[in-house]
Amino acid sequence: MPMSTEVIVAGGGPVGLLTAALLDAAGVRVEVLESKAGQSEHSKAAAMHPRTLEILTVLRTDDGRRLSDVLVSLGRPEPATHFAALPDLLDYSGLDTPYPFLLVIPQATTERVLADHLRRRGVPVRHGHEVTGFTQDDDGVRVTVNGGVHEARYLVGADGARSVVRREAGIDFPGTPPTTVGFVADVTLADPPDRVRHYWDHRRGQASIIPFPDGWCRVFGTTVEDTGLTPEQVRTRQSQALTVEEVRAALRRVTGTDHGLCEVRWLSKAGDTTRQAARYRSDRVFLAGDAAHVHFPAGGQGMNIGMQDAANLAWKLAAEIQGRAPSMIVDGPAAYERERAPVAARLATNTLxxxxxxxxFTPAGAALRDLMSGLIAKGGDTADDLAAWLSGLGHSYPPAVPGHPLEGRRAPDLALAAGSVHRRLAVDRFLLADFTPDAAFGHLRPHGAEVVQALPWSGLSAALIRPDGYIARAWTAPDAAGVSAALEAWTSRG
Known part of the structure; x- marks a missing residue:
């Protein structure tokens, strides 16, 4: 007898909530189990990059709005972002995306929007449900929750850096130990800056202030004394609760003033532990987000990469559940782990x-910062490459089979005869963009794909675009037989 729930998602943060929302959009029965008693009011992350906003465009509200547009209305777009708090910023304003900016938005707001969407869709998000273990066999998984058992066909562990799902699956989490402890606080300031400000001094430390749209500010940084530590020293310092007086003192020391720090709603400490799961899948169990990779919190990348994990996983898992997944995306070259593990490895290098x-915090460190900041200020390849990485727009996947150079790359928001590519994507189907003036592929009626007429682009006759917005195959000649074969290879179970 079919199980009432097809996928259990452990973890109700942005990665888990987005995974559930995308699976639901594909027609998969899903529930979210979160150990916390309610939605968190605290925000570890405070920034959303362009690629994540593009991903969220696939989800619609009841009134037809896209979740990306809802979030933009609640956040503050910034045309540039920092790399390692260097003085010269990376310019996002010219990026080829509908969202050429960094969106400053508290993680709590993102979670609330996603949770509201799931509630309206009737998807259960069960708070106070702590996952403590699971067993699995050929038929499904049985997840132990609050002493009881929930059953499903698959389990997604989006339950954070200390993932119970990862531990119970026996998946190793190797990496590098911490050497640094930073402070993080959400506060109100009597004298806040009018924009994001970064301060750095090799004698004192680093501090940043990010004004939120709601009047609060995110303050974070590291003092000189909290670097070059042993792992044991890091653990000891992290076990000691951060105080508001410590934050005031750090701000005064690094910036010269505490900016009139008044009220505090959250205080925390952050380390630079860098780890990546040895596997992203164990039979019917998957890992995503911090459960799969952790790193130094630089540039707001962790939440974004995790949400992009969700986008890669959801359409493939939905296809597997619904019996339409070719081996290529289950355990072949385009499988979830094969594509996302290299992204996390590059993220680790980037954040280290x-x-x-x-x-x-040395004169040599100051000189290196001046050098890097100058390269960014000049523009060109260095600035372009860093902007492409942080924004997420530069991520690409190795092509499943050798072919056109565009294969594996993100599809821009190409103009269609009606609408655009990003607003036509759906989690449960591919798009075949027909660029020919005479609609040479318009006669095709492929299962698992929609044929759309597109305006000319990059000399192509057609492109097969995956549900997550990446180009699976591309053709310059109107090769109907090749297109049909590719549709079969990507959308039909072999």
């Missing part, structure tokens, strides 16, 4: 490098 630029 930023950590060095943040916390090398």
């Amino acid at each position: 490098a930023q950590g060095a630029l943040f916390t090398t």
